[in-house]
Amino acid sequence: MNGNVQVVVVGGGYGGVTAANRLARRDGVSVTLVNPRPEFVERIRLHQLATGSDDAVESFGEVLGGNVRLVVDTATRIDAAERRVSLAGGDTLSYDYLVYAVGSGAADPGVPGAAEFAHWVSDLEGAERLRSVLDAAPASASVTVVGAGPTGLETAAEVAETGRKVTLVCGNVLGPSLHARVRRPVARRLARLGVTVLEGPGAQVTEVTGEGVRLDDGREVVGAVTIWTAGFRVPDLAAHSGLRTDSAGRLLTDTTLTSLDDERIVAAGDAGAMPDHPFRMSCQAAVQMGPAAADTILRRIAGKTPASVRMFFAGQCLSLGRREGVTQFSYPNDKVNAIGISGRTGAGVKEIACRFTLGKLVSGARKAGPRTAHGDDTDRLETPRPEHRTTPSDTGRAA
Structure with missing residues (x-):
């Protein structure tokens, strides 16, 4: 392709930012990133935002290369035939290639009362609302x-460590993604924090009320605040745009992350799906898919055949409050094994993983052009957000 190549990245999470920074390093490629918020959200810290131990945001000036144009708006439709993206603010963006990285959010559980009475921690706004609710509730609630x-x-664990009485309704089993051996230190830590764990038959929520939840065996769990963390959904942008999706609404791609409908559209992160090569929706997957999506586009620009993406998983790191955590190791194909690290060491590993991930984004930004104050040169800005502050803790910016 001759001349300047225009790439639009829809979504400024882990996948979108890593893709944008990789693309912006190439001469002759202009990159525009569209994101509904003027800050980058550290999603892996949102549970900390809910209790005030971290603000879970970073400036795009830190993680996004200066050569990337930031547009603060929401994409409402992709016109693949015309290669245009419509924005909620009324503008349109033309592209030669598009990275679909819209991420995921809380799923509608379809349980009576959940939408009205439950709170979510899967996105920034939900975590902020939850923090306000917890701050306003009596300590005994x-x-x-x-x-x-x-x-x-x-x-x-995060909420219980603040001294609140917490009941965890598991459904079938505590930590279903963990190996049975690694679940044991998780259960012990929750018990030390005073968390009541309900699991097994009958521990499915059938209704959420203003006073708590009802289970399918008839039990009622009283609680002033209900937090729903089960399940994720992706935005309907792909389906709304006439692109093929799976049953969860994720854009269907081949093994090069290219849309099955259009080779100009490439996915990165939770909102894409390779049917024959499933992967876990996670930050760990997104930071691999972002650069891979960029490489697919760069190879096509160069007239070369894109390579299939190769995913490598190391495990899962969980913080269990500020002082302890668990690391569940896995095989490269993401199948968990019986090896784990717990206690303070586990918390340290989680914190290292969080800081390392952010550090990789900052490093990618530096390679993608000189740092700029993106907040000063965006094309449109939402209503200014409240100032976010990090609350000191015994481990600084803790896991």
């Missing part, structure tokens, strides 16, 4: 956490 995946475990 009990909290119910629904879902015992990584987000549920981290949230339950």
Whole structure:
């Protein structure tokens, strides 16, 4: 392709930022990143935002290369035939290639009362609202956490460590993504924090009320605050744009992350799906898919055949409050094994993983052009957000 190549990246999470920075390093490629917020969200720290131990945001000036144009707006439709993206603010962006990196959020559980009475911690706004609710609730007010995946475990421990009474409703099993041997230190840590764990038959939530939740065996769990962490969904942008998606709404791609409908559209992160090569929706996957998506585009620009993406997983790191954590190791194909690290060492590993991930983004930004104050030169800005502050803790910016 001759002349300047225009690439639009839709979504400024881990996948979108890493893709944008990789693309912006290439001469002759102009990159525009569209994101609904003027800050980068450290999603792996949102449970900390809920309790005030971290603000979970970084300036795009830190993580996004100065050669990347930042547009603060929301994409509403992709016109693949015309190669245009429509924005909620009324503008359109033309592209030669597009990176689809819209991420994921909280799923609608379809449980009566959940939308009205439950709170979420899967996005910045949800975590901020939850923090306000917890701050306003009396110290004696009990909290119910629904879902015992990584987000549920981290949230339950984080809230319990503040001294609140917490009940964790697991559904079938505590930590279903963990090896049975690694679940044991998780259970011990939760017990020391005073968390009541409900699991097994009958521990499915059938209704959320203003006073707590009801389970399918008839039990009622009383709680002033209910936090729902079970399940994720992706935005319907791909389906709304007439692109093929899977049953969860993720853009269907081949093994080069290219849309099955259009070779000019490449996915990165939670909102893409390779049907024959499934991967876990996670930050760990997104930071690999972002550069891979960029390489697919760069190879096509150079007239070369893109290579299939190769995913490598090392495990899962969970913080269980500020002082302890668990690291679950896995085989490269993401199948967990019986090896784990717990206690303070586990918390340290989680903190290292968080800082390393952010450090990689900052490093990628430096390679993608001189640092700029993106907040000063964006094309449009939302209503100014409240100032975010990090609360000191015994481990600084803790895991």
